[in-house]
Amino acid sequence: MNPTAMTFPPGLEQGIHAAGVIAVLVIDDPADAVPLAGALAAGGINAIELTLRTPSALESLAAIKKHAPQMLVGAGTVLTPAQIMQARAAGADFAVAPGCNPRVLAAAAEAGLPFAPGIATPSDIEAALEFGCRLLKFFPAEPSGGLAYLKNMAAPYAHLGLRYIPLGGVTAATAAAWLADPLIAALGGSWLAPRVLIQARDWSAVTQRAAEVAAIVRAARNRSA
Numbered sequence: 265m266n267p268t269a270m271t272f273p274p275g276l277e278q279g280i281h282a283a284g285v286i287a288v289l290v291i292d293d294p295a296d297a298v299p300l301a302g303a304l305a306a307g308g309i310n311a312i313e314l315t316l317r318t319p320s321a322l323e324s325l326a327a328i329k330k331h332a333p334q335m336l337v338g339a340g341t342v343l344t345p346a347q348i349m350q351a352r353a354a355g356a357d358f359a360v361a362p363g364c365n366p367r368v369l370a371a372a373a374e375a376g377l378p379f380a381p382g383i384a385t386p387s388d389i390e391a392a393l394e395f396g397c398r399l400l401k402f403f404p405a406e407p408s409g410g411l412a413y414l415k416n417m418a419a420p421y422a423h424l425g426l427r428y429i430p431l432g433g434v435t436a437a438t439a440a441a442w443l444a445d446p447l448i449a450a451l452g453g454s455w456l457a458p459r460v461l462i463q464a465r466d467w468s469a470v471t472q473r474a475a476e477v478a479a480i481v482r483a484a485r486n487r488s489a
């Protein structure tokens with residue numbers, strides 16, 4: 265195992281920071297994947313977490329990478345070592361999971377696929393550190409205690425330069441507060457393109473939600489520049 269393989273290459277981490285928001289997607293019909301990616305891009309959102317919760321998720325991921333190569337696409341809900349290999353073969357730029365499973369972490373390190381495990385406790389963070397992870401997904405962010413909880417939990421690890429992606433209960437209403445904190449690389453959530461909007465193929469609503477949060481990201485980045 266090569267722990268350094270777990271780190272996100274600087275260009276990818278910068279890309280995620282620049283994107284500011286990652287749209288968490290559950291896609292049932294792979295025919296929706298490319299129009300959905302187009303609707304998000306039209307609103308200014310260029311990063312996706314495509315969850316492996318539906319049978320055709322990998323097909324959707326590959327279609328987006330082929331037809332919208334500018335999109336940063338991570339595989340989400342990666343629960344097994346086999347899914348790490350499948351995500352990489354489908355062209356995923358990175359992978360994430362709700363939890364911190366050492367077998368999945370080892371597979372990601374082996375495959376050289378940048379991986380951000382889910383963490384919600386100091387023990388989770390320390391398990392991720394064993395694998396050289398520096399970018400961590402904070403899940404479920406809002407119910408766990410939000411930014412106040414994360415800041416307190418992250419304090420003992422500040423010298424390690426860890427950065428976090430909060431997901432779980434995050435919405436446009438709390439986006440600005442998260443983005444203002446230097447611990448945060450980007451935030452994410454399913455509210456941008458919820459499954460019902462995707463099933464209804466309501467692409468204009470998705471673009472509108474994307475544009476709303478993209479404006480919040482721009483304002484936050486301008487404030488910290």
Ligand SMILES: O=C(O)C(=O)C[C@H](O)[C@H](O)COP(=O)(O)O
Nearest residue numbers: 340341361362431432433453454
């Ligand atoms: O599947 C994964 O890899 C996850 O970690 C879970 C997702 O990131 C959350 O489901 C997003 O939370 P909501 O925006 O509240 O829907």
